Amino acid sequence: MILAALLMVVQVAAQDPRLERLDPGTRSAVSAVVDSARGDGLPVEPLIQRALEGATKGAPGARIVAAVRRLTVDLGAARLALGTNASAAELEAGVAALRAGATPEILAHLRDLRRPPLTMALSVLADLVASGVPADSAAAAVLALAPHARDADLVEFRRAVERDIALGAPPGAATSIRVNAGAENVFSGTGTNPGTVPRPRRP
Amino acid sequence: MFERADDVVERVIQHLRRPVAIDPGLDARVLREIAQAPPTNRRGWPLWSALAAAAVLGAILIARPWSRDETNRSDLLQFVFVAPQAASVSLVGDFNDWDPARSPMQTAQGVWATAVRLAPGRYRYAFLVNGVDWRADPGAPTARDDEFGTASSVVTVGGRGS
Numbered sequence: 001m002i003l004a005a006l007l008m009v010v011q012v013a014a015q016d017p018r019l020e021r022l023d024p025g026t027r028s029a030v031s032a033v034v035d036s037a038r039g040d041g042l043p044v045e046p047l048i049q050r051a052l053e054g055a056t057k058g059a060p061g062a063r064i065v066a067a068v069r070r071l072t073v074d075l076g077a078a079r080l081a082l083g084t085n086a087s088a089a090e091l092e093a094g095v096a097a098l099r100a101g102a103t104p105e106i107l108a109h110l111r112d113l114r115r116p117p118l119t120m121a122l123s124v125l126a127d128l129v130a131s132g133v134p135a136d137s138a139a140a141a142v143l144a145l146a147p148h149a150r151d152a153d154l155v156e157f158r159r160a161v162e163r164d165i166a167l168g169a170p171p172g173a174a175t176s177i178r179v180n181a182g183a184e185n186v187f188s189g190t191g192t193n194p195g196t197v198p199r200p201r202r203p
Numbered sequence: 204m205f206e207r208a209d210d211v212v213e214r215v216i217q218h219l220r221r222p223v224a225i226d227p228g229l230d231a232r233v234l235r236e237i238a239q240a241p242p243t244n245r246r247g248w249p250l251w252s253a254l255a256a257a258a259v260l261g262a263i264l265i266a267r268p269w270s271r272d273e274t275n276r277s278d279l280l281q282f283v284f285v286a287p288q289a290a291s292v293s294l295v296g297d298f299n300d301w302d303p304a305r306s307p308m309q310t311a312q313g314v315w316a317t318a319v320r321l322a323p324g325r326y327r328y329a330f331l332v333n334g335v336d337w338r339a340d341p342g343a344p345t346a347r348d349d350e351f352g353t354a355s356s357v358v359t360v361g362g363r364g365s
Contacts, residue, residue, distance in 0.1 A: 089324035151361030
């Protein structure tokens, strides 16, 4: 009895104090998921932030717990695709890419093509899909640019595609044009030396 | 009145070539001073030099300036939201525990702004207007996985060449 009480006290003390914003039932369920994720070696900060987002937005406890559980599963899938050396930021971006429609094989291919960190490449892939670009087109574009483009290049590429879409271009076509017309229209400093880092043209 | 330049140069050379009288006891005095000089601890220098070099090497190893660890750096990002009619706007997101009190935005004629320092990573965020109205950032990608019924935006801070 005393031992059980002590264990409960230790467990409560081990809970992240930020989770106090959740109601007791939700807090307990979320803490269990967080502890399990920690035991599996997954980053727990994204889980806590997702729970806090739900609390601040006034979401029902069940929905918060479901969101945290789903994120745990997806973090595990991202780690499976990106490898155990992937950072927390890369895993979180990997989750976004997977949820956008990228397959684990695409994530693994990206890992092979580009030296870490992969955070920006994965995020750009997810953001392109959010802008309306079909997932396969977004993945093909990011994989094409990944070997040489800097993070800043990828951001500029995403912005260029978004601008084209805002001007009325079909998302898939805008992406393809920006990738295929690289030497002439999107990038400068390429074409003569294959090793040259492509740089997007400034607007 | 004027000498030729060659003559002047020749006279200067001859002047400089004249032997200079030096005190005959100078050599003896110099050698005596050298002999009386306190010995320096020459054996101590290599030790201190090695320690200093080890300290510098240790500092470099700890700082690891070549490291690509994403947590080593952060960028100051400014968030801007236009809401002329709003009484208050807060920036909330993964970087401030979704706490509206942490990042209240300041206004100038309806343009609300605040700056946050972020380490490389992908962050979800939103603007909370008047404490009740959730708004996504119209100038940023939208978070697709909106599980709580209100829109959020996404910002990614890069780690390489960004």
